Amino acid sequence: MANTLPQIRPLPGSVVEGPVLKRPRLDTDVIPTRVEVEAPAKEDTPRDGDEVMQEVVEEAKLNSAGGKKGTKSKKTKKKKDPPLPDPCSAADVLYREIRELLGEETVDRVTDSGNAFKAPYTVGEEVVVKIERIGSGGSGIAVAPEEKGPWAIVVPCALPREMVRVRIGRYERMHSCASVVEVVSPNTELRDDSRVRCKYFGTCGGCQYQMLSGETQLELKRDAIVRAYKTYSGAPLPFTICTLVLTCNAGGLPESAVPTVESTIESPLVYAYRTKITPHFERPPKYAKKQDVAGGSQPPWLKIGFNVANSNSTMDIEECPIATSVLNEKYKSDRTEIIQNIFSYKKGVSLMYRDSLDPTFDAKKMMLPPVDKLSEAFTKHACVTDQKGVSRELVGDKLFQYTAGGFFQNNNAVLPLLVDHVRGLIDSEEGRDHPTHLVDTYCGAGLFAISLSDKFTKVAGIELSQSSIASAKENATLNGIPEEKISFLSGEAQNIFATVRDFPPERTVVVIDPPRKGCDELFLKQLLDFRCNTVVYVSCNVHSQARDIGEIVRRTEGDGEGRRYRMESLRGFDLFPQTAHVESVALLRLY
Numbered sequence: 135m136a137n138t139l140p141q142i143r144p145l146p147g148s149v150v151e152g153p154v155l156k157r158p159r160l161d162t163d164v165i166p167t168r169v170e171v172e173a174p175a176k177e178d179t180p181r182d183g184d185e186v187m188q189e190v191v192e193e194a195k196l197n198s199a200g201g202k203k204g205t206k207s208k209k210t211k212k213k214k215d216p217p218l219p220d221p222c223s224a225a226d227v228l229y230r231e232i233r234e235l236l237g238e239e240t241v242d243r244v245t246d247s248g249n250a251f252k253a254p255y256t257v258g259e260e261v262v263v264k265i266e267r268i269g270s271g272g273s274g275i276a277v278a279p280e281e282k283g284p285w286a287i288v289v290p291c292a293l294p295r296e297m298v299r300v301r302i303g304r305y306e307r308m309h310s311c312a313s314v315v316e317v318v319s320p321n322t323e324l325r326d327d328s329r330v331r332c333k334y335f336g337t338c339g340g341c342q343y344q345m346l347s348g349e350t351q352l353e354l355k356r357d358a359i360v361r362a363y364k365t366y367s368g369a370p371l372p373f374t375i376c377t378l379v380l381t382c383n384a385g386g387l388p389e390s391a392v393p394t395v396e397s398t399i400e401s402p403l404v405y406a407y408r409t410k411i412t413p414h415f416e417r418p419p420k421y422a423k424k425q426d427v428a429g430g431s432q433p434p435w436l437k438i439g440f441n442v443a444n445s446n447s448t449m450d451i452e453e454c455p456i457a458t459s460v461l462n463e464k465y466k467s468d469r470t471e472i473i474q475n476i477f478s479y480k481k482g483v484s485l486m487y488r489d490s491l492d493p494t495f496d497a498k499k500m501m502l503p504p505v506d507k508l509s510e511a512f513t514k515h516a517c518v519t520d521q522k523g524v525s526r527e528l529v530g531d532k533l534f535q536y537t538a539g540g541f542f543q544n545n546n547a548v549l550p551l552l553v554d555h556v557r558g559l560i561d562s563e564e565g566r567d568h569p570t571h572l573v574d575t576y577c578g579a580g581l582f583a584i585s586l587s588d589k590f591t592k593v594a595g596i597e598l599s600q601s602s603i604a605s606a607k608e609n610a611t612l613n614g615i616p617e618e619k620i621s622f623l624s625g626e627a628q629n630i631f632a633t634v635r636d637f638p639p640e641r642t643v644v645v646i647d648p649p650r651k652g653c654d655e656l657f658l659k660q661l662l663d664f665r666c667n668t669v670v671y672v673s674c675n676v677h678s679q680a681r682d683i684g685e686i687v688r689r690t691e692g693d694g695e696g697r698r699y700r701m702e703s704l705r706g707f708d709l710f711p712q713t714a715h716v717e718s719v720a721l722l723r724l725y
């Protein structure tokens with residue numbers, strides 16, 4: 135198995151699936167893929183590398199001033215406000231939460247007077263604020279005192295009802311970002327800092343909830359689903375969105391149309407669960423000297439790790455307790471090598487670490503009966519660092535192989551529960567014949583199509599990534615599923631419907647598991663034309679899921695018997711414990 139140090143790779147543009155925050159993330163799913171830029175050399179004088187927060191404040195000052203490091207500020211024209219954030223993005227969700235907190239009319243008034251980006255604070259200023267609520271992205275939100283005008287302060291790792299001393303950072307539309315300096319009066323009902331297992335918690339942008347009990351985390355995630363359906367189930371699909379529409383309250387589905395959100399399913403592992411991380415580092419700055427790394431010591435200018443919360447600055451991170459142990463082991467030894475060889479890097483680098491069953495075993499032989507899941511082949515783990523390498527994992531009784539840099543869910547411990555839940559939803563229908571056909575849209579390497587195939591006579595999957603489709607086909611063979619039963623197509627999700635005309639809609643289940651942006655009009659139209667009996671919608675972004683399901687329910691409302699979709703179940707899965715992310719699973723059936 136190739137376990138060599140990752141190669142320097144130029145930035146190929148970022149393709150991000152799964153949970154994404156606008157802020158720092160812990161891999162291509164939770165972190166923006168920093169598969170890297172040609173990193174500009176940093177300032178020409180050494181900085182105090184230990185003061186991460188100082189660096190962040192400086193960056194924020196620059197952002198706020200609209201200037202660039204090292205460039206003289208020119209006389210600038212008054213800039214127009216930037217456009218509203220993408221609908222259903224993390225920034226959009228936060229903006230709507232701020233609107234709700236400050237009052238929609240108030241925010242509209244401030245916006246109309248051209249002051250939506252006029253921060254009443256200076257960068258670096260310290261103030262004490264009271265946190266009003268926790269946003270869906272996991273940050274506390276405070277309202278500035280009246281004399282500062284309508285304005286919010288967004289503070290990661292702060293809890294409702296807490297008084298916190300914060301340091302103000304950069305500003306965005308109607309709010310300043312800030313970091314906690316001190317929790318002046320903690321919310322002792324919720325916070326217990328002895329739960330925190332990571333020394334970087336509070337500064338690193340990866341986790342938001344380590345100080346909370348598992349129970350509270352699950353409840354917050356359930357609450358995020360409830361709120362998403364209230365706010366987004368009336369939001370228009372992207373192609374109809376314009377500024378005007380976004381600033382109106384589109385109105386969600388009526389309460390009666392949304393089932394009670396069930397309790398969030400916990401991950402069996404709440405630490406050491408994450409099977410993929412993508413730390414990154416920049417090339418040496420111009421002022422760096424070779425003797426800086428003499429004796430293997432790490433110079434202050436070299437940060438290898440993840441982004442600081444609410445910032446693009448990298449913070450140096452030696453290990454990540456939510457990542458699996460094989461990833462941490464390999465990452466730690468790579469760090470030593472990177473430090474020694476840092477002057478050979480001419481560009482910044484994004485590393486990738488993927489936990490895999492040891493790929494030196496023969497996958498075909500592993501799956502020959504009798505399959506011994508306790509054997510070394512199924513228990514020994516390795517770390518794959520080559521994006522094009524093969525990674526392998528067992529989910530239930532099915533073995534999946536996929537390109538390590540491609541999409542696969544990042545928490546193997548909870549995956550069997552997720553798959554079983556989808557199976558249970560399909561089985562839950564009483565009084566009708568069991569479905570015989572399955573369509574897995576946005577199927578990746580075939581997780582749902584292959585895991586659920588035993589239940590169906592015919593299965594079809596579709597996926598945009600050709601390498602994932604190649605993996606899905608190989609996975610079907612590996613798991614002994616006959617070719618005449620299962621097929622995989624590479625292409626736009628909506629194209630599947632033209633290929634399954636022989637599937638009886640009344641006996642067909644469609645699984646939808648799109649990227650964060652959700653489905654588009656073309657897909658929804660085809661889905662509604664097909665009008666299958668059961669739809670299971672799995673989503674890493676409950677906001678776009680709520681929007682799409684609102685659309686499906688509303689568009690079929692007036693239709694005749696057996697043609698109307700109703701939501702029957704809604705539940706979250708904790709794929710990313712210690713973070714604010716929730717995976718949401720919804721069931722729709724025809725009535």
Ligand SMILES: C[S@@+](CC[C@H](N)C(=O)[O-])C[C@H]1O[C@@H](n2cnc3c(N)ncnc32)[C@H](O)[C@@H]1O
Nearest residue numbers: 541576577578581597598599626627647648649
């Ligand atoms: C959240 S992942 C789900 C993958 C799979 N269901 C799983 O759980 O492993 C979304 C997948 O949709 C694919 N995708 C993105 N846009 C697509 C499109 N327009 N049509 C088909 N697939 C798409 C991505 O490549 C990615 O594999």
